[in-house]
Amino acid sequence: xxxxxxxxxxxxxxxxxxxxxxxxxxxxxxxxxxxxxxxxxxxxxxxxxxxxxxxxxxxxxxxxxxxxxxxxxxxxxxxxxxxxxxxxxxxxxxxxxxxxxxxxxxxxxxxxxxxxxxxxxxxxxxxxxxxxxxxxxxxxxxxxxxxxxxxxxxxxxxxxxxxxxxxxxxxxxxxxxxxxxxxxxxxxxxxxxxxxxxxxxxxxxxxxxxxxxxxxxxxxxxxxxxxxxxxxxxxxxxxxxxxxxxxxxxxxxxxxxxxxxxxxxxxxxxxxxxxxxxxxxxxxxxxxxxxxxxxxxxxxxxxxxxxxxxxxxxxxxxxxxxxxxxxxxxxxxxxxxxxxxxxxxxxxxxxxxxxxxxxxxxxxxxxxxxxxxxxxxxxxxxxxxxxxxxxxxxxxxxxxxxxxxxxxxxxxxxxxxxxxxxxxxxxxxxxxxxxxxxxxxxxxxxxxxxxxxxxxxxxxxxxxxxxxxxxxxxxxxxxxxxxxxxxxxxxxxxxxxxxxxxxxxxxxxxxxxxxxxxxxxxxxxxxxxxxxxxxxxxxxxxxxxxxxxxxxxxxxxxxxxxxxxxxxxxxxxxxxxxxxxxxxxxxxxxxxxxxxxxxxxxxxxxxxxxxxxxxxxxxxxxxxxxxxxxxxxxxxxxxxxxxx
Ligand code: TNX
Numbered sequence: 001x002x003x004x005x006x007x008x009x010x011x012x013x014x015x016x017x018x019x020x021x022x023x024x025x026x027x028x029x030x031x032x033x034x035x036x037x038x039x040x041x042x043x044x045x046x047x048x049x050x051x052x053x054x055x056x057x058x059x060x061x062x063x064x065x066x067x068x069x070x071x072x073x074x075x076x077x078x079x080x081x082x083x084x085x086x087x088x089x090x091x092x093x094x095x096x097x098x099x100x101x102x103x104x105x106x107x108x109x110x111x112x113x114x115x116x117x118x119x120x121x122x123x124x125x126x127x128x129x130x131x132x133x134x135x136x137x138x139x140x141x142x143x144x145x146x147x148x149x150x151x152x153x154x155x156x157x158x159x160x161x162x163x164x165x166x167x168x169x170x171x172x173x174x175x176x177x178x179x180x181x182x183x184x185x186x187x188x189x190x191x192x193x194x195x196x197x198x199x200x201x202x203x204x205x206x207x208x209x210x211x212x213x214x215x216x217x218x219x220x221x222x223x224x225x226x227x228x229x230x231x232x233x234x235x236x237x238x239x240x241x242x243x244x245x246x247x248x249x250x251x252x253x254x255x256x257x258x259x260x261x262x263x264x265x266x267x268x269x270x271x272x273x274x275x276x277x278x279x280x281x282x283x284x285x286x287x288x289x290x291x292x293x294x295x296x297x298x299x300x301x302x303x304x305x306x307x308x309x310x311x312x313x314x315x316x317x318x319x320x321x322x323x324x325x326x327x328x329x330x331x332x333x334x335x336x337x338x339x340x341x342x343x344x345x346x347x348x349x350x351x352x353x354x355x356x357x358x359x360x361x362x363x364x365x366x367x368x369x370x371x372x373x374x375x376x377x378x379x380x381x382x383x384x385x386x387x388x389x390x391x392x393x394x395x396x397x398x399x400x401x402x403x404x405x406x407x408x409x410x411x412x413x414x415x416x417x418x419x420x421x422x423x424x425x426x427x428x429x430x431x432x433x434x435x436x437x438x439x440x441x442x443x444x445x446x447x448x449x450x451x452x453x454x455x456x457x458x459x460x461x462x463x464x465x466x467x468x469x470x471x472x473x474x475x476x477x478x479x480x481x482x483x484x485x486x487x488x489x490x491x492x493x494x495x496x497x498x499x500x501x502x503x504x505x506x507x508x509x510x511x512x513x514x515x516x517x518x519x520x521x522x523x524x525x526x527x528x529x530x531x532x533x534x535x536x537x538x539x540x541x542x543x544x545x546x547x548x549x550x551x552x553x554x555x556x557x558x559x560x561x562x563x564x565x566x567x568x569x570x571x572x573x574x575x576x577x578x579x580x581x582x583x584x585x586x587x588x589x590x591x592x593x594x595x596x597x598x599x600x601x602x603x604x605x606x607x608x609x610x611x612x613x614x615x616x617x618x619x620x621x622x623x624x625x626x627x628x629x630x631x632x633x634x635x636x637x638x639x640x641x642x643x644x
Contacts (some may be wrong), residue, residue: 119179180494181525182211191258207522284349323362351407387413517555560634
């Protein structure tokens with residue numbers, strides 16, 4: 001076996017398929033792992049999975065993992081493995097807890113927390129040998145991450161109707177770069193039922209992420225049952241109607257609503273926990289609270305009446321910061337949330353809270369006076385009042401043994417002492433927080449907002465009206481800002497991509513916005529920069545993953561043909577060389593100006609085109625995946641222009 005580590009893994013990954021020499025009849029075996037592992041060595045030959053293979057474990061605590069693995073393989077391939085046994089000698093696939101020393105040479109996850117919490121060791125090794133498969137790790141988390149790697153290799157090597165799966169022989173040793181690898185899901189603007197949330201969890205897990213952050217309340221709907229305030233879900237979870245498009249002023253006339261009962265929440269938390277994913281709840285405060293105000297108008301500065309919003313944007317009406325009843329309400333809600341969610345962190349929002357009501361509100365002004373809050377050159381008294389509210393919430397959350405996370409506005413007017421900052425605006429905010437020795441999760445909108453479009457706006461489904469984050473842009477994002485001094489870098493504990501759902505009104509559209517960007521996100525979150533490679537990701541590994549997705553019924557955005565990225569090319573003669581971005585798919589093209597379709601030329605090999613002087617040619621091309629799903633039309637214009 002060749003030994004290939006870190007930088008070398010890259011080179012290796014570019015040969016995602018290779019011929020299994022010892023069994024030429026089984027054809028090419030795929031080794032397309034996303035996120036790219038830290039170390040990988042590929043051998044020659046194959047391992048065969050067939051019905052009846054036993055999964056074993058050395059430690060009773062791994063029993064559940066063994067069952068999970070056999071279920072996952074059955075779901076993927078239809079092949080049923082024998083139930084877990086505890087005798088290694090009878091077992092073919094073996095799970096084992098091992099000594100941390102085995103992973104001493106791997107990168108350690110970032111995360112020097114001011115709370116001194118040490119990230120869980122998620123290192124694992126996967127060894128696929130001729131007769132056995134071993135997954136080893138020091139924790140259950142690590143074993144689970146190893147299982148996802150095996151799952152991906154199985155998924156990449158499925159044969160239609162096959163009774164057997166031939167896997168490549170390989171050795172993987174792997175560990176995450178960041179301790180926090182999150183996706184945030186806005187279930188307030190649009191509601192997604194528990195089964196849909198579980199489907200997202202499955203994908204988050206398959207790509208070795210470990211956090212699903214749920215944005216549970218906002219102006220447009222309250223989505224979590226709170227026993228002490230039952231009206232929140234009776235009234236606050238419903239809006240009369242929803243605006244069409246970008247606050248067009250025209251509404252759809254259709255009531256919209258939905259919420260999770262506490263039992264449903266518990267069920268989702270358990271489902272995630274089995275996959276070693278933590279659900280982080282967010283109750284956004286003191287802004288983004290119209291759903292609560294519509295339910296209990298006395299919590300606002302003016303006393304209302306208020307409506308659950310049917311439009312998008314930032315509302316001026318927020319929770320009154322001077323009313324003790326309002327603070328009590330927030331604490332009561334947090335208290336039930338803390339009882340429900342076992343997560344170390346509770347997200348309290350803190351973003352986009354206009355101060356116009358507080359400026360005029362006698363209660364808020366009295367609070368400012370009573371607390372001796374004073375404005376200065378940097379911040380108004382009302383901005384300091386926001387920081388007072390968040391600090392109070394932090395004290396409350398800390399008193400329950402948990403920590404808060406807030407959006408980066410919580411930096412304004414002084415940061416609550418132990419807060420973790422989620423950087424959604426300019427990355428300078430994260431830099432500021434890290435320099436103040438606060439943990440930071442990078443979620444900058446300019447790279448990681450999954451509500452931004454992924455391609456030509458005219459052809460994409462309606463999305464938020466600004467921003468463009470195609471998969472490539474997500475992939476190239478480097479979460480640790482280079483301006484940060486080495487001693488501040490460990491405060492960047494990870495990354496998170498938010499899927500805001502103002503315009504994502506179906507679960508199918510949520511999937512479209514998530515895939516394949518989630519795969520790119522997973523690689524920036526998990527893989528060390530040395531093994532990242534955009535070309536290899538996009539042209540070699542992703543096509544295998546998309547081909548698998550294509551068989552599942554999950555919606556994903558079919559990428560445009562690779563090689564069609566450039567809008568305009570200048571010259572007289574051109575070679576058009578394209579690649580299919582979904583394995584097994586096809587590319588069709590024309591020069592007629594119409595959107596490309598199956599009736600056009602089928603792309604088979606690179607071809608030359610000659611453009612006479614003073615003229616241009618317009619090439620239009622699409623990808624059609626094996627399932628028939630298609631990409632938008634990509635256009636490249638070739639212009640013959642004498643170079644000046
Ligand atoms: C800003 S990010 C928001 C969200 C919106 C999003 C739309 C953040 C903390 N606040 O409420 O949904 O922009 O892109």
